[in-house]
Amino acid sequence: MHVEGLSINLATVRAQCGFAEAVEICLKHGITAIAPWRDQVAATGLEEAARIVSANGLKLTGLCRGGFFPAVEAAGREKALDDNRRAIDEAATLGADCLVLVVGGLPGASKDIDGARRMVEEGIAALLPHARAAGVPLAIEPLHPMYAADRACVNTLRQALDMCEALGPGVGVAIDVYHVWWDPDLANQIARAGAMKAIFAHHICDWLAPTRDMLTDRGMMGDGVIDLKGIRHRIEAAGFHGAQEVEIFSAENWWKRPADEVITTCVERYRSCC
Amino acid sequence: MHVEGLSINLATVRAQCGFAEAVEICLKHGITAIAPWRDQVAATGLEEAARIVSANGLKLTGLCRGGFFPAVEAAGREKALDDNRRAIDEAATLGADCLVLVVGGLPGASKDIDGARRMVEEGIAALLPHARAAGVPLAIEPLHPMYAADRACVNTLRQALDMCEALGPGVGVAIDVYHVWWDPDLANQIARAGAMKAIFAHHICDWLAPTRDMLTDRGMMGDGVIDLKGIRHRIEAAGFHGAQEVEIFSAENWWKRPADEVITTCVERYRSCC
Numbered sequence: 001m002h003v004e005g006l007s008i009n010l011a012t013v014r015a016q017c018g019f020a021e022a023v024e025i026c027l028k029h030g031i032t033a034i035a036p037w038r039d040q041v042a043a044t045g046l047e048e049a050a051r052i053v054s055a056n057g058l059k060l061t062g063l064c065r066g067g068f069f070p071a072v073e074a075a076g077r078e079k080a081l082d083d084n085r086r087a088i089d090e091a092a093t094l095g096a097d098c099l100v101l102v103v104g105g106l107p108g109a110s111k112d113i114d115g116a117r118r119m120v121e122e123g124i125a126a127l128l129p130h131a132r133a134a135g136v137p138l139a140i141e142p143l144h145p146m147y148a149a150d151r152a153c154v155n156t157l158r159q160a161l162d163m164c165e166a167l168g169p170g171v172g173v174a175i176d177v178y179h180v181w182w183d184p185d186l187a188n189q190i191a192r193a194g195a196m197k198a199i200f201a202h203h204i205c206d207w208l209a210p211t212r213d214m215l216t217d218r219g220m221m222g223d224g225v226i227d228l229k230g231i232r233h234r235i236e237a238a239g240f241h242g243a244q245e246v247e248i249f250s251a252e253n254w255w256k257r258p259a260d261e262v263i264t265t266c267v268e269r270y271r272s273c274c
Numbered sequence: 275m276h277v278e279g280l281s282i283n284l285a286t287v288r289a290q291c292g293f294a295e296a297v298e299i300c301l302k303h304g305i306t307a308i309a310p311w312r313d314q315v316a317a318t319g320l321e322e323a324a325r326i327v328s329a330n331g332l333k334l335t336g337l338c339r340g341g342f343f344p345a346v347e348a349a350g351r352e353k354a355l356d357d358n359r360r361a362i363d364e365a366a367t368l369g370a371d372c373l374v375l376v377v378g379g380l381p382g383a384s385k386d387i388d389g390a391r392r393m394v395e396e397g398i399a400a401l402l403p404h405a406r407a408a409g410v411p412l413a414i415e416p417l418h419p420m421y422a423a424d425r426a427c428v429n430t431l432r433q434a435l436d437m438c439e440a441l442g443p444g445v446g447v448a449i450d451v452y453h454v455w456w457d458p459d460l461a462n463q464i465a466r467a468g469a470m471k472a473i474f475a476h477h478i479c480d481w482l483a484p485t486r487d488m489l490t491d492r493g494m495m496g497d498g499v500i501d502l503k504g505i506r507h508r509i510e511a512a513g514f515h516g517a518q519e520v521e522i523f524s525a526e527n528w529w530k531r532p533a534d535e536v537i538t539t540c541v542e543r544y545r546s547c548c
Contacts, residue, residue, distance in 0.1 A: 111500060111504075113499075113501070146418065149481060149485075149498075159458040181387075182422035183419070184391070210424060225423045227386065
């Protein structure tokens with residue numbers, strides 16, 4: 001009863017279990033694709049995590065996450081690059097499909113979002129030789145505009161793809177429906193991303209209306225307003241047939257339920273809504 | 275001590291005072307431009323509000339608000355149009371520069387945002403003859419993408435201007451920095467809006483980092499991350515020299531302070547930050 005095409009981003013059960021236990025529950029449900037976060041890998045130990053991945057033949061649809069490039073001082077930006085190089089090495093060790101980049105927002109008390117965006121592009125450019133040498137694709141994840149100040153100043157798929165074009169091979173995008181579902185230009189930009197062969201990951205969850213918290217009130221697929229099947233159809237038409245990766249931050253709901261119940265629901269909703 | 279170029283959207287002091295008192299405080303501070311909300315006008319009475327406006331030579335930089343066009347049933351959409359026609363009549367009676375449109379989000383349990391957007395365009399098209407006959411410009415206000423589901427499915431300046439082009443004369447945009455500051459395409463679209471002579475209003479406040487509430491945690495100019503002077507510079511370069519209208523929803527801060535203190539601060543920050 002292998003569940004084809006479904007990946008679980010381990011943030012979805014981060015409140016309930018660590019890496020090994022999360023993997024065990026996924027396997028029990030026939031899920032053989034996951035995407036862990038670096039802190040989850042670190043808590044288990046990189047080598048042990050790699051062993052678990054290899055021993056179970058797991059596919060890693062991504063490692064979360066690198067990024068956070070902008071900083072007021074050059075030394076801060078260098079420090080960020082060092083950390084990103086370690087993230088690339090970890091992704092290589094784990095055999096992840098890509099390193100997901102949450103690029104960072106405005107540094108310090110800056111009001112210069114154009115400047116922050118330049119720092120992001122320069123940061124990725126500086127990182128690319130290491131990523132290419134390690135064979136780790138970098139996936140820029142455009143984040144919802146409500147995170148522009150403090151998490152990511154790359155806020156549309158179009159903007160991310162412009163950056164990919166400027167940066168060249170080895171950089172693509174992670175398309176998370178939560179961040180892009182509202183975009184009037186979404187259909188065009190998915191097609192463009194496909195033509196660029198730049199779709200490296202497809203994350204799913206749902207947008208709840210109302211949303212009660214800007215960070216940790218994401219919905220289970222089917223509980224919100226996103227046309228998940230419609231977006232998936234466009235992504236497949238653009239040539240990406242990789243797994244749909246469930247990533248749900250839900251402090252007041254899913255993080256409070258048993259992990260087994262959460263994963264059971266992910267499978268059900270993946271089958272009925274995606 | 276007339277404060278040139280500053281307008282107060284009366285939502286900024288809606289918790290503290292009604293229409294007449296808010297006007298009195300604005301006048302005391304040398305502010306002769308305001309933008310009331312329909313419920314504030316209704317509470318005073320339309321005729322009395324119009325008398326206060328006229329007797330004090332007030333400029334109305336807008337009336338808030340029409341819109342909310344999408345509805346599941348045709349009857350619901352007709353009802354919305356009727357209400358919008360009344361809003362146009364009120365704007366005409368008050369001599370407002372424009373009627374601001376918050377266009378509405380997804381109707382019912384819909385996941386069809388393209389469909390909602392078509393309903394918006396059809397709704398404005400149906401409203402236009404009445405607006406033109408009344409001499410009331412309609413200002414589409416693109417709202418931040420975090421409101422796409424429940425308040426407005428027009429979420430970028432580009433999208434709003436595309437709609438204006440399709441609809442023809444009598445429709446333009448209200449550019450509120452809170453909703454558009456993050457947009458990588460902002461500079462281009464402000465220039466385009468200017469070339470179209472479609473900038474009908476310019477609203478200001480600030481984006482706080484972190485933002486604690488999606489609706490009622492807007493910041494006073496200078497307290498957040500928005501490059502207010504930079505955006506104003508572009509708007510003036512595009513040919514709009516109308517007032518900057520302060521619109522702050524702030525349940526936990528500014529709505530709890532005396533209105534006089536709020537308006538004093540608006541004037542100070544307008545002079546130093548805008």
